[in-house]
Amino acid sequence: MEYKDTLVMPKTKFPMRGNLPNKEPVRRQQWEENNIYEKVQNKTKGRPIFILHDGPPYANGDLHIGHALNKILKDFIVRYKSMTGFHAPYVPGWDTHGLPIETALTKKKKIDRKKLDIVEFRKMCTEYAMDQLDNQRTQFKQLGVRGDWDNPYITLTKNYEAAQIRVFGEMAKKGYIYKGLKPVYWSPSSESALAEAEIEYHDKRSPSVYISFEVTDGKELLEGGEKFVIWTTTPWTIPANLGISLHPEFEYAVVNAGQDKYIVAHDLLETVSEELGWDNPEVLKTFKGKEAEQIITKHPLYDRDSIIMLGDHVTMEAGTGCVHTAPGHGEDDFYVAQKYGIKALCPVDEKGVLTEEAPGFEGLFYDKANKLITEKLDEVGALLDLKFITHSYPHDWRTKKPTIFRATSQWFASIKDFRQDILKEIKEINWYPHWGETRLYNMVRDREDWCISRQRTWGVPIPVFYGEDKTPIITDETIEHVSKLFKEHGSNIWFEWEVKDLLPKGFKSEHSPNGTFTKETDIMDVWFDSGSSHEAVLLEKEDHRRPADVYLEGSDQYRGWFNSSLSTAVAVTGKAPCKTIISHGFVLDGDGRKMSKSLGNIMQPNKVLKQLGADILRLWVASVDYQADVRISNDILKQVSETYRKIRNTVRFMLANTADFDPKKDKINEADLAEVDRYMLHCLQNLVSKVREGYDKYEFSTVYHEVHNFCANELSSFYLDFAKDILYIEAEDSSRRRSIQTVYHEILITITKLLAPIIPHTAEEIWEYIPGVEEESVQLTDVPEAREVAGFENQLEKWAQIMHVRDDVLKALEEARNEKVIGKSLEAELTIIPKDEKTKEILTNIQNLHQLFIVSRLNISDANDRAKSYQYVDILVEKHPGEKCERCWISSETVGDDKDYPELCTRCATIVKDHYSEA
């Protein structure tokens, strides 16, 4: 007789290896065909709502690993909430306007925009964006992200644009929208504003001049008559000069050079002296930049003040440390002047020609004006030096001609009017990690007004009309009308239709006595688009509400979406659009370096899916502390795969040993379970509580480590290992065996649910193998709460001690193995000498201790000379003198007692006689 045939061996078709790259797509298709998203929504309908509102990715290009990190984290949360008492719909979104798409179209698709009319071009942009969206959607789904993929929100749709117009209108109504000047890259050759992406740098020859400004009011600090020295390569901006900027912390020196006293940064004195030919200038006094604030100098050409201002943009890298400031011709200049309430002056028209605001030079092209202005400066004695240099200078990428900075008319949102409200709301938000609050707070606190104008075509038009006297017209009536029109026809009509058709019928204004109007041609900053999603999505989508529960984006979005969403939401509603903000870090390579093409260290999600599978990538996401920057490499993924394997095989073992288990018939009442089984159930509850806590705090690495450790320590190495002596050996429906199976069954169900949000494909696969479960998908179940295990009150200490003793036993066995006393542990007979009474009592009262420790016999004794001392007990390991039972492999003196089965111990002989003698 082959005794192996009388064993109840594990039996399952659940494969040892996941084969994820091949099986996951099938699984996803099955979900899609079964409308799993809808089923979950139907099941959870009526529960409290939990909204994780998706920040829209930009619809361009393939997904990178950062996209994957972001969407997978969101999926963890949504899936978990759906399984813990909430109704958590998830509507993905896309950001679809903006320059990158315009650029992609002109570059990749070789579209010449000049040859197309705006409407035509915008239609192509729409098409391109929708293609990109489709591509990204496919890839997101491949990550196993569950959501309403058929009905995403898209910023270019009519409804969205209409809602966005309302946000703009509401802000305008509150007086937050105003028109002002701001310098932008301007190309005189194409007579248009340029985006930064349309700038190329080429060498250009420019004059390099040093110019002096005489102090007329030195306040307490200077006497008057001293001359600040500035350096510039654009003399044509001197007519627009309104001040001089110093660095507040730099040291400045008043020096005697020739007949005059000049002021330059002390550290630059030497180089400036060299440039200007000063011979051993005498330092008369020094002062800090901040002491000179508000000192007044005279503009060298005009009868006008030029104020000393302070700014951090001043550097020691070049020049004199005193920076010529023309707020109409430089961004830094603009912001510094803004702080001092000085408005931009821009005496240059769109062709680059100086206007009558630059008396003496009107009608001159800026580059030509350089010469005349320099001559004039020389005439008045303000020119200290002139030479020419060649330097890198911004040029128009199309015309290849030099560009200038030029203040133009722009629309702004006045952040300062509701800054305090935003700051207050920032403090109301729950931040993960906590420092997010400080980061956004500082950013909003220091932020300038928001320029929402873009001189582009691919975006939502700024819905403003102008009267005949050029007065901007924004009224409730016009806003509502345009919003309605956009909702019906889309925003293309702004470019397609006559102005009169865009206005309400019979619209009249005191600014247009003849009834004619013009329309704004600027479009809105794309951050205004996505920043309006609280209105377009939270407010309008079914089952949604504002504020949302969670916003979760990369840490670059403090400046981006977090900022713009908060700004528009506070402006419109006075409240933050969400209760909690979570931010994640960036994905770096294995060495913690940023991924880049040049370093060749880019990890593509697509490749990971094909090589390892989505669940491995998802498990990686769960394994890292995502709130800081995270690392990924082949080695790291290999490690994650090992964890996956461990979890999978542990589960497989339990599935294989519950194949014959019918919970309806075979389940044992909790109170009747063996003690060690109740102990394991208790450990499981412990796991549930820790894992739930991890999810609740959005700390998924806790989930990962806890589940893995439970599989490795409690299960694989202990509970599954010793249980083989019961599962394989005892009769199939013996109560001891059913007791173990009852616990396995609960562990299986519980662990599968706990893992479902993280590795949904695998969890679903496991679910199919668990006997007796009724729900068609684990996604349609709820995660249990941790509970008290019957009959396990105050037993924890006892079991902790047993496990301690086990550690000692394992050490002792290993030593015996090394000394060739035994091979496997079943060959051993143990004699344990407890070091204290309490331990003795525990060890004597536990049943089948030898079975838990997987040895053939275990004696508890009071003393033994040959025993070795370990941490908790003394132990003697000997080779068991008995014969090995051919069936259970345990050594026993009873082998041979039963004459019918001379190779078996009495335990096995009885089992075989009772259950297998017929066979």
Next chain:
RNA sequence: GGGCCUGUAGCUCAGUCGGUCAGAGCGCACGCCUGAUAAGCGUGAGGUCGGUGGUUCGAGUCCACCCAGGCCCA
């Protein structure tokens, strides 16, 4: 240059109020098993807690500076 952040064994992570807290799992080495087998079990080695100063009776834990890395600005 500024704002915010990260730096504990080869890797991924724990370390609550400063006082057995230097830990876990993986990997690695060595061994066992061959009735979870492209599995399973055991033991072991590994860390000046980024560096340097300081506060303290005592510091991964508090402070300062520095180094490396990241995001966002300039």
